Amino acid sequence: WKKEQPVHQGHIPDLQTNVIRFAPGNWDYIDQYLEENPKLLMLSTWRAASGLPKGTVLKEGTNYDPLERTEIEFPGHWVVGKSTTLSSNLNAASEEMRVSSWAALEKGPALIVATTARGDRDWDQFEYVRIKSITKDSNGEGATIAIERAYNGSPASRNFQAGNTHVASMPWDTRTKLDGRNWFINYATDCPRDKNGRTATDIMVEAIVGPLREGGGLENLGGIDLASGPLSRDIGIADYDGDGTEESSDIYWAGVADFYRRLREGLGPKRILTANMDWDYLHYINGANQEGLARPSDPWNEVSRTVNEMIIWKRLSPLPFATIAFVQYLTREEDLLYVQMHRLLNGYSACLGMAADMKNGDGLDELTRLELFQGVENKPHWLGKSLGEPKRPASLTPNLLGDGWDEIIQNMVPNRGKLVKEGDELVLKQDGRLVGFMTLNLYFDLKEKTDFVVYLDVMSSDNKEELVTREIMDPSVSVKYDTGPIRGRISNKEFAPVSFYVRGAQPGERVEFDLRFQEWDDVRFRSIAVHAAPDTLACEFENGIVLVNPSLNSETLDLTTIFPRRSGYTHLKAEEPAGMENINDKYLPQVKQALSINNGKDVKNPSKLEVFERNAVFLTANRVTATDRPATLTTAPRPPGTATTAPPPPATATTKPPAVTKCKDKNGQYKAHNNRKKKCNWLKVGNNRAKNCGTAKNKITPLGKACPETCKKFNHCS
Template sequence: MTAQDNNHSTERPNTSAPLRITRRQLGVASGLAVLGGLVGTTAPTAWAAPSPTLGTPRDLPLFSGGFPRSFFFRSSEVLIGGRGLEYDEWEETFLPLNGIQGKVLQETRSDWVSPDNVVYFNRFKERHPEKAVMLHYNGSGRDPLYGTEGFFAGHWLYRAGTQSTESVGADATVIKVGDTAMFTMRAGRRGDRGDDICITAVGEDGRPDWSVAEQVQLVGIDAAASTITVRRGLFGTSAVTWPAGAYLAPHVVTGPWGPPHLSNLLWSYNFSTRCPTDAAGRNCGDALAEDLAGLFNPGGLLESFDGMEFDVFNFRAIEHTDGGGQPAEDADANGDGQPGGMYVDGVNTYGIGSLEFSQKLRALLPNKVIMGDGQNELNNQRGFGVLGMEAEGFPSLVDREYVDWSSALNRIGFWVTRSDDTAFNYINYKYRGERSADIDYRDLRLNLAASLVLGAGFTFTKRPPRPGHILGPFDELVKGNLNELNWLGAPLADPVHLAERQPDLLTGAGVSWRESMVSKFTGTNMTFTRDLGSGDSPRLVATYHGAAPEPSPEPHFQQFEWGSIDHPGGDLLLVMSATGTPLADYPSTIGRRLYLSAIDAEGNGEQLFTWIDPDAFMARFYFRDLAAGPVHLHFEVEGTEEIVIERLTAHNSADTVYRAFEGGVTFANPSNHDQTFDLASEFPDQGLTRLQGTPDQDPVVNNGQPLGTSLTLPAKDGLIVRRA
């Protein structure tokens, strides 16, 4: 009873299923569409950037050209299946920027992913080789009706199950089990359906035999009778007779992400390094890497694509049940039928396995651009140096007040500095709960300014109005009404954080590390020493001497304090360069979490974040509107390994920042108050002019007028201007 073609039609919770297509069918459709002349007349090319000498994806303007480096997000898929645009109109819609990203496969949803998606995307790349074409792909799991034939049952992640207490005939739908509490009728992110369940044989060693499996779907639980009712032989498997003692395990699932009547639960990949292996000795990460490489390598359906972004690709396993998401800490990671195994002596085997999968895929696709979610340090990826990152929402999906401004800059900046030339990092302008038409142009400008300060790419889920266009783009991305891509060119220098020009409230004590500074650090079971290291520059070394913490899925955090800064009141910017010894039993590249709070005299203060690793990283922590008086610093650092602070300064000013480019300048004001930039001093004899915007966006700001000798930027706003 090995897995069959899991793209075959099967029973579903609702019978109004959308069209399901196999990869073979997609490939045939793609070929026929091109041969049959799906694409008609040549669309206008006024939006094209100068064509580079193309070699690998890294040569494309999106990845190595001038700034802004921008692309259209998943509207590229929606306007095919959701709106049904003819190709010529669709193509013209997506020419204005450096590329597109979207779904062409049905691993997550099929309601607006049709055979036309891959046809349109491939044709777009063929006609416009200077544009980047990227796949959006679910990184945590897949719809069991999509392409699971390359996997075996043990590659999926399950909760611990139970055994049948009676034999089960091939036609039976009611199964007597040892413990009905192992199952739920509230699976998924909406909590509106029963578990998907795998039935397996049990081997002589008492462990599940994942090579012999049937997939079923739970439709009812009778706890009093110790029975469950299921639909049999689903997702490409056959209903067969099972002896008493067969093992039944519920899948760890996410989703569904599409309309309830058109979508399945997604089966979670078991990325754990302890994942069961198939007959070929492959774990889930091996199988998935080979599966994707077959699509992108020569002869594959997505051979022309430049890369992919793994959405919801996490370092911790997450499951959706009872209408919400939570870590799947008790999942059966090693497939032995028992809960747990995800963590061994407190080490996250799922996270390490997800990194190993990324490394395998990178080795198989050395020239493709590969990205993953990196916005949430608690759950998202930590594949620095292997992946690029998407920041979905800036500073986050819910932070419209920019409280976490500096945490977001640190988070993305760390990815940028750790990336090689096959990585791409970008900000996605969106906020949770908003419609695509809800646009605040101050947010847009501040999001874009942050991406330019960081040297990152930019995309959006909003739909900016523009005369004659279905979908924008934003004026700032194309030099207003001049319609010029990558118009800012290359940066001329690093970003300038103006607060750092203000006096250091620590008077250099966090640079020289004199004894009066070092002695103010305190922490339980910790020592703090001044050290010259391997050079002549002093530094602070923080060392933990306590007992080893008990192994736990939640890592131990060192906590220590320093006090205090004599703060005049108002905004405070802390600038810190730090390193950290890698976490024991983890790859050295995954980084450690560091949180820093500044607590004022009234007990107020935010907790801000940065990553640290063995290489020095300059992080900034921006606190707004603190009360006058003493300000105490509170540190929390992941792990018990050594921490080194090379430099720490404090400045009583807003974190206003600008960055100069060949073609213009970007300004950012994340503070709660208007801030003035002295242009005469910063840009002497350099005329700066506002863009001439289009009438349907923000023509009051983008009015085409020269800036003059100063710029007053409103609170929580940004501005991108051109050189005269």
């Protein structure tokens, strides 16, 4: 087991994630290995939101993610929809059932449960089935349902009596290769309990953190990585408490908060808990698995999402942070850029304090590790400490909106809002009907085809004590472009930089760029700027600098202006990798580029340093210590080493976790979460549950699936 662990020329990574739970026979080896390597942070990887029932047997050769296997075996621990009843007896051999109402059912997985004489669910008599078709009765109420029996880990098919047997559809997670088989775990605090009185949260928390307790076998493990299938899907109204009727998903999200709280209690303050970067749970989550760089299938296109999220999270979070980034999926065109895609990721990882992906092996994979170990010098953590947040060289170019608020305001038009200057800040205030979005339209000229970036220093303004976040919807641009901007988020707690990056915009006069804000509270700006330049990052460390260019074109940077106090720049030195003869010819341009960028030579003209398209450059420079040059922020990211990460949290948490939000008011009615106010309501449209997304024509989507893209444009539905 030890020989199989990743090591690069004697250096183990700083952070490692493993699917540990399926091989308890290895736990002794893992614990011993961690004792021998106390600086290694190893995380156990889990899927939290959904999965297969425990013990499900799949056909041999089925393509699926092993993380989809859960510890859930009690049928009441899955989220189900509103139930109907059998109108005729169902025998074990039948593949059709009659129901009193088809309205609550749809094609896909379903749960059949018998009831006791008192009308309670008899959880010992259940079966999972798959609804294949629905044939409505002529009276428009009942229906004949064609089903696949004993589906997806179900017990054997059985007899069920009419009248006192309930049938409910089950929403399923579409983030899987197994259609209809990944069901949502019911984290509501009042979900049905098994015969031992346990909720789904009880089961999951014990399975996840139990082995990390003293005597559990994994006492030296560094924490938990909730990677695949994060808790980010809003399921909508469903039967969360098992009474056959539907409730708001607010009680589900309250249960998710309780789940995170209990995980943090079980892990203690020193360990890491990674999840998606959900600001509702800042006091519990202290890590993120990016599942890629921008997202799993996108190593570069929407990377501004990662830049925005990482910078803002580090400002808001009271805990040190460990973040994982890696190149996961490449298109055919991106595969030809295999080495530079990893170098691009290494650059972003260094600038944002994320753990970079360390590939094992020689050949091309050896070239992906160059920057992490200073080339032939083979030094981990060679950059030293970060000296502040990334610099944005684009901001050195003219602001296309003008200089000063008086000039900038002339190139902006609010819609359903008005602009008011308050001291050095500009405030967008609601004005007019509360329909659609409060919008700020920016206008500027583009004289030629170019990248451009919009920078905001912005926060939401309200009087709420709790953290509240809101989205800036996907901006629209009035000219054609190669890749467009994506939505951003702001909070009510602190000003933060938010960027929107557009590659290859066509020239035009009075180009329009709209910023549409969710909710109606004031929006405060300390600055608004548009620059006709790529959103490059320039990041400074004690022993060198890192430059990242996300553009589809090469970019020339002036280091004397960006870093006026640094000098002595030298490229890293690389050599031909071992196994060069085994590298496919199609990758030889990547080998040549890697050796050219990392040629070991001094930078002769630092005022004109070229960074190739979708690429990064790492340079050594005259040493400046962090004490000599204090960082601009105490939360500045650390540079990567082999796969660097922030250290575990201190022994005492710096901020007391908040109590779990109470979901019911004094009358017992469920309240809306401040951070979970949904713009889309579930409707009934024909055979489907649907969301009305506020468009002229209602767009429908099956239960448990995300809204269509055309719908997302108007409201965040998924």
